[in-house]
Each structure stands twice: as structure tokens, then as C-alpha cells.
Amino acid sequence: MRSKLTTLFLATLTAGSCVLAGASPASATSSYGKSKWINSESGWQHAGVYVEPGDMVRIHYVTGRWTVDYRKFPYVSSAGYARHIDRRIYQGCKILNGHPYGSMIAKINGAHYKVGRSALIQARQAGFLELRVNDADGCLRDNDGSVRVKITVADY
Template sequence: MRSKLATLFLATMAAGSCIFAAAAPASASDTQVGKRKWISSESGWQRSGVFVEPGDLVRVAHVGGRWTVDHRSFPYVSSRGYPWHIDREIFQGCKILNRHTYGTLIGRINGHVFKVGGATTFRVREEGFLQLRINDGDGCLGDNDGAVRVKVSIIDEG
């Protein structure tokens, strides 16, 4: 008798949870499921784990962490990079994107390199893997430290 009651109870609970799951409304976060990834300041281009196709609307956003381009001389910053008054104090021979400050998060799809910063949303022009890194050249990564965590979401598939 006890095992029949237990079986009946479990069956009732399972059926009830299916009804509740089906009746639950979809939230905005359900439509923008994203991949979270740590991007190290000590490595060059790193895969985000997201393959994009032409027409995709992609959002990349900083969700945590800090990094520096020189752990001995400069403070840790977010993926927005250094303010210009600090950037001017850093040796200027290592930037990948010269029009943006050191420490800025940048992205690349195939050969197209662009600023991400704290967050960006963009429409993809060509297919490929989205790669990310700090705005600091390969030959200058030895004194870097830290990492930032980003969330990459395909908001709308083209």
C-alpha cells in the first residue's frame, strides 16, 4: 500500500510539474540565451565559442572581471579600457586598434576587427567565429594580468 501511494504521489507531482512548465510564460532572458566566457588579458585572440552568420544581431556585454596591461604600473580596469589620461602614459607601440584605449575589449570575425568595450550590439556581415581579446598586441602581453567575463548573445538570427 505504501509503495502504491508513493508511486501515485510521484506520478501526480510529475504531471503537475509538466503542466506548470508548459503554462509558464517565456521571459525576455529565454529569447536571449547567451554564452558566458572568460577572456584573459594574457592571451591573444580567443574564441568566444559562438559561430555567427550574416544577418545575425549579436550582443557582447561585460558581466564581470577586471584586467590590466601592466600589473606593476597601471590599475585594473573593466573591458571599457583605460581613460585617455591614463592611456597617454602607456607605451603607444602595442595597440591593435589605435583609436581606442589600451585595455578595451575588442572583437574579430575573420579579418574584421572592432571595438566591443563594455557592451556592443552589431549586425554580422560575414560568417565566422567571434574572437575576443584585450586591446594590447601579442608582443606586449607578458606584463598583463586578469580577465574579464563576457556574455555573447545572438538576439536575432538573420
Template sequence: MPANRPRRGKRLVPVIAGVAVLAVGVGGGLFLVGAPPFQDKEQGQEKEQDKGAELPVVTSAEHAVGSDVCWQPVEKAVVREGDSVTVRFQEGEWSVDREQMPMMGPAGYDAENDRLLEFAEHCKVAPDAPLGTLLTRLPGKDAAPVLAVGDAVTFQAAGDGVVELRINDDEGCLHDNEGELTVSVEVTPSP
């Protein structure tokens, strides 16, 4: 049996040498094409940080919207066409008739109270929304669409401009209004 041992050893030497040559060849080939076989952890982390740097920067602003003023621009909410805009109610109350009507929030009056104000239908800026609803728009070249915000609304900017806010109560009807709402406006640039 001792005669068989040298043969096994002689067979293993060429196999081990072949594996070593193959490993050196693959490793050298990876270095030649610029892909080292053992990437440093820091290099991987740098690549992840680079990916994070590509995320859009969200602009956020808080704004107090008075009930006795027409359209009010949110100076820090400048948008470009395609940007995503979110307007969100934070706090506050207002009324379109401080002597006759209760205070309410951004959704405007409920159906019953809105019916009590049918005589003031001509005061609605957005005819389909109740009086007192928080409204937003992005003025542009064409007639700017007016959106009811309620507690929150998100829309995509159809053009460039500054976000504007107001109560759903037109110019000639603002004299008996009271209160204000605080809202946040977030602008996320389009990719």
C-alpha cells in the same frame, strides 16, 4: 383594432423567415470556403503558437577573456552572414601592466592613464581605442573589422565565422598583463 393584429403577424413571418434564410446562407457559404463563422478558441491559440514558432532562436554564451592571450574564439558563438551579435561585459578587471598600472574594466584606461602609456602605442590592436579596451571581431575572408566593446556592442555579421575577443594589447606586449573579463555573447539569426 383586432383586425390589424393578424396583418402585423403576417408581415413578421416573411421577415423572420428571410433573416433565417440569409443567416443559413452566409454560414453555409463560410463553411464552403473553409472559414467557419464560429472559430474555436483552441484553433486561435494554435495559430498564435505557430506564429511564435517562427521567431529566431537566440544563442547565448558566457566566455572568460584572458588579458595575456591574443584572439580567443567563443566556440558557442558561431554566426552566419546577417546574424545580429551582441557582446556584453558581465564582470572582472584587468591591466596591461600589473606592476605600473591600475586594474580597469572593458572600456580600457581613461584618457589620463592612456596618455601615461604613450610609449606603448605600438601595442594597440585598435589604434583609436585606449589600451586595455575589450575588443571583438568576426574573422572572415577579408580583413576582419575590430570593434571596441566597452560595456556592450551590437553588430551585424558581414560573413560566417566564430566571434573572437581580446584585450587591446598586441602579442609582444602581453607578458605583463593580468586579470580577465567575463562577457556574454548573444547571436540572433537573421530572418
């Protein structure tokens, strides 16, 4: 019995050493991911992800709907409103003016990014990833709904 355990231990140790020997630290990258619900009634929301400069952050819409005014406008995905609807919404509440209301946006330590349904962002600086709907804090009271996104980060 003892010799079988010793053989198994040595085989496991040898196999692990072979795997480690094949990995080059210079070419190694790591990645991790998580899912997060983002509420349209809240401002910037921490995604629970810290990034370093150069990290590649992929944000992808999974499910859910939200609206920037549940009384007047339909629920949409994180892509936001079509242009013909966006033009009918009061334009004084956008955070990123060149992007539609209802679209998802991101921030890393003060740098803003458009996300929409999907984005691949290279972090320009270190910080926590924050997400929200493209609608300013003072205009959130008539919002409703939430969307779920998948976030993947690869560091190089």
C-alpha cells in the same frame, strides 16, 4: 486509466499544434547566449559562437578586471583606460589605435570591432567570434587579469 492517458496525450498534441500553427517561418528568429571569461594574457580567444552575415551579436561586460601592465597601471573593466592614463602607456602595442588600451575588442573572420563595456555588432561575414584585450601579442607578457562577458546572438 487508458482513457485518461489517451485524453492527456491528445490534449498535449492539440496544444502543441496550436503553438506551432501560430508561428510563421518568415517572422521566426532564434537567439542563443553564453558567458565567457576572456584572459588578458592571451591573444584572440574563441568565444564558442559561430555567426552568419547579418546576425546581431550583443557582447556585454559582466564582471572582472584586467591590466595591460600589472607593474605600472591599475586594473580596469573591459571599457579600458581613461584617456589621461591611456596616453601614458607606450602606444606601439594597440591593435585598434582609436580605442584605449585595456578595452575589449572583437574579431569575426578578420573584421575587427570595438566592444568596450558593451557592443551590438551586426556580423558582416560568417565566422567564429573571437575576443581579446586591446593589446598586441608581443606586449601581453606584463598583462594580468580577466573579464567575463555575456554573448547573445540573434539570427534573422
